[in-house]
Amino acid sequence: MGGGFSGALQAINLLRHDGPRATLIERRPRAGEGLAYGDAAASHLLNVRALGMNAFPDDPEGFVHWLEERGLGFRPDAFVPRLIYGDYLRDLLAREMAAQPGRLTLLRGEAISLENGRGRGGEVAITLGDGRQVRADLAILAVGNLPPHHPRGFGDHLPSDLYAPDPWEEGATSGLKDSDTVLLLGTGLTMVDTALRLAENGFGGRMVALSRRGLLPHRHGAQEAFAPIEERPELAPSRLVRSVRERAAAVGWRNAVDELRRFTQDIWRASDQRARRRFLRHLRPWWDIHRHRLAPIVAERIAGLMDSGRLVLMAASTLDAEASDAALAVRYKPRGEPDERTISVRRAINCTGPQGNLAATTDPLLRQLTAAGAIRPDPLAIGIDVDAQSRTIAADGVANERLYAIGPMTRGASWEIVAVPDIRQQVWALARRMSNAHWVGGEGL
Numbered sequence: 001m002g003g004g005f006s007g008a009l010q011a012i013n014l015l016r017h018d019g020p021r022a023t024l025i026e027r028r029p030r031a032g033e034g035l036a037y038g039d040a041a042a043s044h045l046l047n048v049r050a051l052g053m054n055a056f057p058d059d060p061e062g063f064v065h066w067l068e069e070r071g072l073g074f075r076p077d078a079f080v081p082r083l084i085y086g087d088y089l090r091d092l093l094a095r096e097m098a099a100q101p102g103r104l105t106l107l108r109g110e111a112i113s114l115e116n117g118r119g120r121g122g123e124v125a126i127t128l129g130d131g132r133q134v135r136a137d138l139a140i141l142a143v144g145n146l147p148p149h150h151p152r153g154f155g156d157h158l159p160s161d162l163y164a165p166d167p168w169e170e171g172a173t174s175g176l177k178d179s180d181t182v183l184l185l186g187t188g189l190t191m192v193d194t195a196l197r198l199a200e201n202g203f204g205g206r207m208v209a210l211s212r213r214g215l216l217p218h219r220h221g222a223q224e225a226f227a228p229i230e231e232r233p234e235l236a237p238s239r240l241v242r243s244v245r246e247r248a249a250a251v252g253w254r255n256a257v258d259e260l261r262r263f264t265q266d267i268w269r270a271s272d273q274r275a276r277r278r279f280l281r282h283l284r285p286w287w288d289i290h291r292h293r294l295a296p297i298v299a300e301r302i303a304g305l306m307d308s309g310r311l312v313l314m315a316a317s318t319l320d321a322e323a324s325d326a327a328l329a330v331r332y333k334p335r336g337e338p339d340e341r342t343i344s345v346r347r348a349i350n351c352t353g354p355q356g357n358l359a360a361t362t363d364p365l366l367r368q369l370t371a372a373g374a375i376r377p378d379p380l381a382i383g384i385d386v387d388a389q390s391r392t393i394a395a396d397g398v399a400n401e402r403l404y405a406i407g408p409m410t411r412g413a414s415w416e417i418v419a420v421p422d423i424r425q426q427v428w429a430l431a432r433r434m435s436n437a438h439w440v441g442g443e444g445l
């Protein structure tokens with residue numbers, strides 16, 4: 001269920017590995033692109049170089065070759081527009097379906113409930129919003145991130161013209177005049193996307209971006225050869241931070257962060273809940289801006305907006321927001337200052353980024369599954385609890401053989417399961433297990 005990057009690639013991998021027949025349920029008009037690669041603007045670039053964006057672990061240059069075949073003129077180290085990556089995914093899906101007709105069914109619709117066959121003959125029954133039913137031996141949740149939560153003081157009570165709770169919704173970035181000021185709630189990647197989209201839509205007014213620390217993601221640098229670490233660093237958070245600092249002094253901070261990549265999931269899995277919680281509370285904002293970097297062109301565009309005064313960053317926390325005729329008065333407290341202030345804006349856009357808290361979601365399927373005890377939040381409440389094989393863990397603590405979850409909502413188990421390089425490994429491994437191919441040696445089949 002869910003035909004974004006994770007669900008579509010899972011389906012493609014099942015086809016490639018001669019796995020079971022499958023149905024891909026997607027509520028959007030097109031499967032195979034999801035939020036990241038379907039809703040992008042032309043100015044939105046991948047934040048990973050083309051060489052890192054291949055869809056399969058056993059075909060490292062797949063995306064680069066696909067670009068070459070089309071003569072699109074991108075080098076392997078280019079940061080390609082996200083819309084083009086969406087074309088690549090849809091093309092892979094169409095090609096695999098054509099090569100193996102009748103083995104994958106695409107169903108447009110929203111899955112709203114799932115009856116889990118545990119102890120009832122084993123079948124899974126999925127109901128769609130329009131009443132259709134799909135029966136299967138097992139199901140995989142690939143529902144992507146949950147929409148952002150409202151920041152403090154904001155909520156559904158505010159008029160939609162003044163407050164856009166979801167930056168990806170149509171209309172969030174349109175209908176503005178150059179005399180307007182827009183408040184962007186958040187200063188991370190979602191804010192960067194939103195500022196670029198506003199500029200691309202012709203908005204010439206002022207943008208004020210606000211977050212507790214006011215931290216902007218760093219930019220990618222030139223790639224330099226270096227000798228990465230070969231063993232996992234120590235687990236204790238303070239020692240880990242110290243060793244990364246030492247490595248940063250020796251090989252540069254970008255390399256010191258990047259070389260951790262192959263150990264991040266191991267470090268997370270081997271850490272106890274206390275250490276994970278401390279990481280989320282104290283280190284996450286720093287980790288995010290160093291780890292998830294901007295393509296250089298994007299960073300330059302943002303710097304240009306800031307240099308010209310069109311984009312201003314603030315370290316502050318919102319307190320409340322009051323709507324009047326055509327303005328929103330937002331009260332906030334700047335970080336480290338005693339006094340509160342108020343800013344009047346034409347619109348506030350929630351750019352606080354995706355969420356994973358099942359307890360707070362309004363998503364019908366996830367609510368139903370949680371209420372039925374078929375799934376449960378992970379201990380940190382950042383996603384769906386799964387085991388190392390991507391099986392969901394039911395409320396009674398037992399792993400469910402018939403209900404799996406993949407993608408960013410499984411971050412509680414692996415942490416580093418947000419970007420393409422990690423998800424492609426997750427769905428590949430699951431497809432191989434479902435196709436009984438995991439015992440075959442080597443990477444390729």
Ligand SMILES: Cc1cc2nc3c(=O)[nH]c(=O)nc-3n(C[C@H](O)[C@H](O)[C@H](O)COP(=O)(O)OP(=O)(O)OC[C@H]3O[C@@H](n4cnc5c(N)ncnc54)[C@H](O)[C@@H]3O)c2cc1C
Pocket residue numbers: 001002003004005006007008025026027028033034035036037045046047048109110111112142143144145193365406407408418419420421
């Ligand atoms: C804006 C953005 C930019 C990114 N850029 C990069 C990048 O440059 N490089 C990189 O490596 N990673 C990037 N990522 C990270 C990564 O690629 C995404 O997190 C990845 O696309 C996740 O895919 P997904 O399928 O799990 O989620 P999504 O893409 O959100 O897809 C989930 C799909 O499920 C559907 N769905 C949900 N619930 C239901 C339901 N009940 N019934 C039917 N359909 C349902 C939704 O409509 C959606 O299409 C980016 C992420 C975002 C959000």
